[in-house]
Every structure is written in C-alpha cells, then in structure tokens.
Amino acid sequence: MPHRRLLVFLKAPRPGIAKTRIAATLGDQAALDIHRELVTGTLARIAGSPDGSDVELRFAPDDAATEIAPWLRPGWRTVSQGGGDLGARMSRAFADAFADGCTGVVVIGTDCPDLTAEDLRAAWDALVDHDVVVGPAQDGGYWLLGTSAPRPGLFADIAWSSSTVLADTLSTARSEGLSVRMLRRLNDVDTAQDWDRHLSNLAAAAAAPSVPE
Numbered sequence: 001m002p003h004r005r006l007l008v009f010l011k012a013p014r015p016g017i018a019k020t021r022i023a024a025t026l027g028d029q030a031a032l033d034i035h036r037e038l039v040t041g042t043l044a045r046i047a048g049s050p051d052g053s054d055v056e057l058r059f060a061p062d063d064a065a066t067e068i069a070p071w072l073r074p075g076w077r078t079v080s081q082g083g084g085d086l087g088a089r090m091s092r093a094f095a096d097a098f099a100d101g102c103t104g105v106v107v108i109g110t111d112c113p114d115l116t117a118e119d120l121r122a123a124w125d126a127l128v129d130h131d132v133v134v135g136p137a138q139d140g141g142y143w144l145l146g147t148s149a150p151r152p153g154l155f156a157d158i159a160w161s162s163s164t165v166l167a168d169t170l171s172t173a174r175s176e177g178l179s180v181r182m183l184r185r186l187n188d189v190d191t192a193q194d195w196d197r198h199l200s201n202l203a204a205a206a207a208a209p210s211v212p213e
Helices: 020-026 028-047 065-071 086-099 117-126 165-175 192-207
Strands: 004-011 053-060 077-080 104-108 132-136 142-147 180-182
Touching: 004 028, 004 086, 020 028, 020 192, 028 065, 028 117, 053 065, 053 086, 065 077, 086 104, 104 117, 117 132, 117 142, 132 165, 142 165, 165 180
Parallel strands: 004 053, 004 104, 053 077, 132 180
Antiparallel strands: 104 142, 132 142
C-alpha cells in the first residue's frame, strides 16, 4: 500500500495562541473552549477514518508538546512546526514526509467542523491521478491541501491569512503545469460570527425532519 501521511496543523490551547480573533470578541476562555471543541471533533473524525495514512500532529508553539499530548491517539505522533511563516512550516512538513518515503501528503487544520472522513477519502483518491488536491474555503483560503510529490512552490510568496490564499495557490499550480482536483467548498471557523453560523447550522440540522428509510 502507498505510504501516505496526514498532517494536522494545530495550536496549543493557550491564551494568546488559539483563536485570537474569537478571543477579541468573546474572551479568552470562550475562545479556548471553542478551540478545544474544534480540535477534538476534527481528531475524532480522523480517528474514525482508517484510510491507510499515518497521522502526524504538527503543533505550535514549539514548547507545547505536553499540551498537545492528550490529543494523541495510538499510532499517531507529534512534531513541532518550527520557525517561519505558515508557508515555511507547511513546506517543511511536506518535505519531511516525502523524505520519509511518502507517496502522498495531505495537510488540514482544525478549524473546519464540516470536514468529514469522506472528504479525506476524496482527497486521497484525487492524488491517484492528480498532482494537487485542494479543499477551498469560503473565506478565500483552503481547508485542505495535498500533493503527490514535493511542491515547495505552492507555499512560497503567499499572503497567508488573506482572502487571496486559494487564488495565489492555484495560480502557482497553473504556472508549474500541475493538475489540480478541487473538493467541495467549506467554511472555516475563525471569528465569533463563524462560530455563531456553525451553531445555527447545527441547530437547523437537528430540527430538520428525518427522512424515512
């Protein structure tokens, strides 16, 4: 079976580190509670998806290993993200994975509560015959990125945390002649408004009448 690695980029549940934009509106404790819920939900969905990939939690800041340890599952490992901007840190994680012999690498964060095991399977399937797979986010970024070989150019000269991340990444892929598979568009939770929208969606789904089988 091909050696595949799922990279999960996540932050320690620490004031001033996790969900700072939510903290500015709702306070540090609410932001930490939301962060923990998002991380826990994401990791539970990953754990329930036996897709043949190994899982590596890439954490920040680099002194947070003890705080991240409770989220580990059997067979998973943790590695600090290291220095540099987000692009440098993701590029390093991908390079390490391919140096370990991986034939496919996918990175996700923990901010997308609508991510499912089916989305991950779709990403791995896409890498069978595409160079790059991307999960576009509503805010102009992406909730997933995967490649079938080292592609450091995808992480260079990107205005991270801006609304042009996705467009800039796709532009680079086109300029390098890479084949790209797009997955479904999902919402990230970065602000208090995003969280309120997520809760409203959950409430609406719970109130919807069930469909008889």
